Amino acid sequence: MTSEKGLLIVLSGPSGVGKGTVRKAIFDHPDTDFKYSISMTTRQMREGEVDGIDYFFKTREEFELLIDQDKFIEYAEYVGNYYGTPVEYVEQTMADGHDVFLEIEVEGAKQVREKFPDALFIFLAPPNLTQLEERLVNRGTDSPDIIRHRIDEAKRELKLMNLYDYVVVNDDVDAARQRVQCIVEASHMRRARVESKLRMLLEVNN
Template sequence: MKRKGLLIVLSGPSGVGKGTVRTAIFNKENQEFTYSVSATTRSPRAGEVHGKDYFFETREDFEEMIEKGELLEYAEYVGNYYGTPMNYVEKTLESGKDVFLEIEVQGAIQVREKMPDGVFIFLTPPDLDELESRIVNRGTDSDEVILKRMKKAREELELMKYYDYSVVNDKVDNAVDAIECIIKSEHLRIDRNMDIILEMEDGFEEAMEDKK
């Protein structure tokens, strides 16, 4: 029996380092996750590639995707839309592959409602001063946007209670190790393996019948 893939959702405040941690995970040898690329209406940052980091869409095209119900989740954040194409995620999970989502907090809450059996991990900064320093040092946002992001970060930290795990991103390697341990543990949970267990029980009963 083919086991359905695991949906892993990594989320947290803007500037906490979600992209950096996700990249570090995918750069490791022998990782078997499939990364679900999100769509967004924001402009690409330096080095970002369409179809690899994000699908960069116009606002009109994104709103058409919303109307057609083609998104697993979406949110408008600091003036831009972010969302996850639904069809790709569902097909990949059914094929038995794990899907890794790196998304904003608002979107993660929507995914939780639609796919509650996913694994939801909240990435936190060591403290808010460190978070602000990371956003400022990124050098991609104006002072006005930085203030908006910090205000939003405080609000998002209050939503941590809707997640399964919290991981502090003090050092990227430490965060990666913690996330990998979480995923390994989730794969071993009994409720995720009941179909296989029941199949084994059926096989055992058939074998016993044959011996009678």
């Protein structure tokens, strides 16, 4: 078990769909034994967020220096801010045999797909666009123009669904949390994964 590489789990989906809330529910749950890769961002900290827990908050200058140094497995500029996943933590944690969980924007997920084709890609989908719109309105922090922009963007992002392995509809946070955990559990039982682990053991020790 210790010699087996962990899974890379990517949760993504349109802005406003509730990725952060589902991610929090997952990591608050006692059954969760995978590691969360904290993203880096240049966006403003929102109320209740903590630096180094929700995100690593950086200035544009700091972020762009890290881009130049090739320190991200993915990054994207989204509504005027950078978001990225630092490479080092992800690779080290997987090599140690732990599953790593990324909650990232769809543009970033595309980049991860190219670099880690075997990762587990989960698309978090809104039950419908109306509900997405309600969530965006109720958040109360955005102007109608920004909301309109996010909806147009969400439609575009839904077209990206075809890069994903699974689609979890976020009609209820706890149900979505349980679905993601079930997908991860099932992925650990995929024959190719079980088989190669056993083969490896049988050959190493034989």
